[in-house]
Amino acid sequence: MSYIGKKLNVNEVTKSVAKKHLFIVLKNVFLYAFLICMSYILLYPILFLISNALRSKEDLFDPSVIWIPKYITFSNFEYANVLLSYPTAIKNTLLMLIPSVIIQTFICMMVGYGFARFRFAEREILFTILLFTIIVPLQTIIVPLYVKFRYFDFLYIGKLLGFITGKPLTVNLLDTPWPFYILNLFGMGIRSSLYIFVFRQFFRNMPVELEEAAKIDGCGPFSTFIRIMVPNATGAIITVMLFSIVWHWNDYYVSAMFYNENLPISVMLTVLNNRMSMIQDAYNLSSEDIYLMGSTVLEAGCLMVILPLIVIYIIGQRYFTESIERTGIVG
Amino acid sequence: MIKTNPFKQIFRRKLTLRQKEAMYGRLFVLPWVIGLIVFFIIPFVNSVYYTFQKLSLGDQGLEFSFIGWENYIYAFTKDPNYVKNLTSSITNMLYEVPIVIVFSIFVAYLLKDEFKGRTFARTIFFFPVIIASGVVITVLKENVLGGSTSNMVASSTTIFKAENLRAVLINAGIPRWFSMYVVDIVNKIFDLTWRSGVQILLILAALHNIPKSFYEVAIIEGATEWEKFWKITFPMISPTVYVAIIYSIIDYFTDYGNQVMRMVVDEANKGRFEYSTTIAIIYFLVVMVIILIVNRVIGKRVVYLT
Numbered sequence: 166m167s168y169i170g171k172k173l174n175v176n177e178v179t180k181s182v183a184k185k186h187l188f189i190v191l192k193n194v195f196l197y198a199f200l201i202c203m204s205y206i207l208l209y210p211i212l213f214l215i216s217n218a219l220r221s222k223e224d225l226f227d228p229s230v231i232w233i234p235k236y237i238t239f240s241n242f243e244y245a246n247v248l249l250s251y252p253t254a255i256k257n258t259l260l261m262l263i264p265s266v267i268i269q270t271f272i273c274m275m276v277g278y279g280f281a282r283f284r285f286a287e288r289e290i291l292f293t294i295l296l297f298t299i300i301v302p303l304q305t306i307i308v309p310l311y312v313k314f315r316y317f318d319f320l321y322i323g324k325l326l327g328f329i330t331g332k333p334l335t336v337n338l339l340d341t342p343w344p345f346y347i348l349n350l351f352g353m354g355i356r357s358s359l360y361i362f363v364f365r366q367f368f369r370n371m372p373v374e375l376e377e378a379a380k381i382d383g384c385g386p387f388s389t390f391i392r393i394m395v396p397n398a399t400g401a402i403i404t405v406m407l408f409s410i411v412w413h414w415n416d417y418y419v420s421a422m423f424y425n426e427n428l429p430i431s432v433m434l435t436v437l438n439n440r441m442s443m444i445q446d447a448y449n450l451s452s453e454d455i456y457l458m459g460s461t462v463l464e465a466g467c468l469m470v471i472l473p474l475i476v477i478y479i480i481g482q483r484y485f486t487e488s489i490e491r492t493g494i495v496g
Numbered sequence: 497m498i499k500t501n502p503f504k505q506i507f508r509r510k511l512t513l514r515q516k517e518a519m520y521g522r523l524f525v526l527p528w529v530i531g532l533i534v535f536f537i538i539p540f541v542n543s544v545y546y547t548f549q550k551l552s553l554g555d556q557g558l559e560f561s562f563i564g565w566e567n568y569i570y571a572f573t574k575d576p577n578y579v580k581n582l583t584s585s586i587t588n589m590l591y592e593v594p595i596v597i598v599f600s601i602f603v604a605y606l607l608k609d610e611f612k613g614r615t616f617a618r619t620i621f622f623f624p625v626i627i628a629s630g631v632v633i634t635v636l637k638e639n640v641l642g643g644s645t646s647n648m649v650a651s652s653t654t655i656f657k658a659e660n661l662r663a664v665l666i667n668a669g670i671p672r673w674f675s676m677y678v679v680d681i682v683n684k685i686f687d688l689t690w691r692s693g694v695q696i697l698l699i700l701a702a703l704h705n706i707p708k709s710f711y712e713v714a715i716i717e718g719a720t721e722w723e724k725f726w727k728i729t730f731p732m733i734s735p736t737v738y739v740a741i742i743y744s745i746i747d748y749f750t751d752y753g754n755q756v757m758r759m760v761v762d763e764a765n766k767g768r769f770e771y772s773t774t775i776a777i778i779y780f781l782v783v784m785v786i787i788l789i790v791n792r793v794i795g796k797r798v799v800y801l802t
Contacts, residue, residue, distance in 0.1 A: 203621070207620050207689060272527055278524055279522075279524025280524075283517050284521065285517075286518070297780075300784060301540065305543050308546075313535070351535060352532075353535040366738070369735065370735055387520075415630025417630065431631045434632070467635050471632050
């Protein structure tokens with residue numbers, strides 16, 4: 166609002182200031198009302214899980230118990246710990262997850278950069294295929310993939326050796342994390358295409374001057390990528406890494422396909438109910454107890470599965486949101 | 497005259513600057529292309545091959561017999577649910593995706609500026625990203641939203657349903673189709689908010705990427721908030737909004753709650769792998785066409801800085 170060149174009318178100024186203040190107050194009221202409602206909707210399932218996981222079997226029949234159980238018990242967690250083989254399952258998950266996430270992020274960034282910044286004849290058609298790979302879920306190709314990793318033979322080298330030894334040389338990669346590593350290395354891991362897409366959009370929006378400056382200083386395309394583009398892509402990298410961690414952690418379809426033993430945590434959760442007899446023997450429970458506690462133990466298990474993610478998220482959240490703010494390199 | 501290695505000369509002459517650039521681009525994309533061929537196209541062709549077969553469990557494992565287009569014909573003419581589910585998935589997508597996108601932009605815009613409790617709000621809004629993609633959400637949906645009989649809490653989840661709202665709206669003289677639409681959205685609020693975590697995140701990152709100087713100029717020029725949004729913010733985040741739209745469409749179609757996806761998984765579990773693949777392939781061809789149309793329509797309107 167400009168008062169320059171106008172005769173100052175005090176009344177008018179106070180009015181406009183008051184109007185502005187009212188606007189700010191209203192905006193805040195609206196903002197907080199909205200956030201509180203949304204928080205309730207978003208936190209409801211977690212509160213529900215916590216409330217149910219703490220229930221003892223007496224609370225299940227008590228209609229007066231709505232949120233806070235009368236007989237708080239931690240035995241559900243104890244049972245879930247046994248049923249999930251928690252420490253082993255977590256170990257299996259991490260063994261698959263950590264290398265996968267690192268490989269996936271780097272490869273997707275490289276490919277995304279290639280798509281964003283270089284012109285070559287088949288780029289558009291390849292990019293259309295990339296979109297197609299995002300929407301074709303693994304379900305349609307999982308059986309051939311299963312066979313591929315059961316008799317894994319890299320680039321048909323094994324078959325070639327087979328002419329010498331008489332029998333094709335293949336490796337069984339099932340029950341190891343290698344299928345995940347290999348798929349990620351070739352940009353075909355869980356949601357890799359999506360990350361390539363994200364990186365491509367990110368790099369497309371970066372100023373060309375940066376690359377030109379690097380080129381003048383004598384950087385080749387690869388050193389430009391490693392030394393200029395990667396450090397500047399921290400925001401996109403952290404975003405993609407977080408997604409990658411979450412989706413590898415939560416994946417149960419692919420893992421259930423590739424693992425028979427060494428099951429990761431999310432697959433263990435899907436079979437939790439089938440393993441109920443384990444606690445029946447270990448804790449001398451009646452089969453009626455087992456039937457009743459089925460859902461509360463499952464809910465405790467759910468909490469235990471997402472707990473590490475929540476911890477990672479709450480710790481990393483600060484860096485994460487800060488990095489979102491600091492992604493801008495222009496201006 | 498300086499003598500040079502003729503091979504070197506040919507090699508040099510062959511690669512113009514543009515060719516060099518193309519070569520480097522191909523090198524960057526190479527790992528993905530190998531992966532595409534080995535781990536996608538070959539398995540995919542295999543799967544397509546299955547759709548023309550009948551699979552049965554014989555003495556020596558799986559047995560195939562060629563039956564031509566029968567699986568496809570069955571899907572379109574004999575299966576009572578497939579066409580119905582397919583069309584309802586598409587129509588649902590057409591109105592759910594815009595809501596998710598508008599909601600995400602709105603929330604990202606709210607979360608962008610400094611206010612008390614922003615960190616807390618952000619933590620909560622990205623919460624669904626952690627949970628919504630895994631097995632936990634399936635359990636939650638069965639126990640929280642589906643209303644299992646094993647515990648009393650399930651009955652209280654009707655707070656997320658708007659049973660009476662429809663009657664109120666129709667009595668208020670609002671057209672029937674519109675009130676149905678509103679009620680439908682209200683009923684889906686839980687689902688929709690839970691599905692916009694990723695989009696909010698992407699858009700928020702994009703909002704922070706807009707140079708502050710752009711706004712400074714706009715303020716000096718005397719732009720209003722409204723003008724600032726449509727003239728600066730929106731064009732600047734349009735590439736990300738485009739990603740978010742594509743992501744939402746794909747997320748919608750590949751969600752296990754989707755009727756067609758459920759059919760695909762169910763049929764595979766029943767052991768009718770060839771039919772499961774058939775309906776999946778038809779489905780994803782349809783989705784591909786939709787995405788290509790969206791790409792045509794929106795992709796052209798996206799503003800890139802460079």
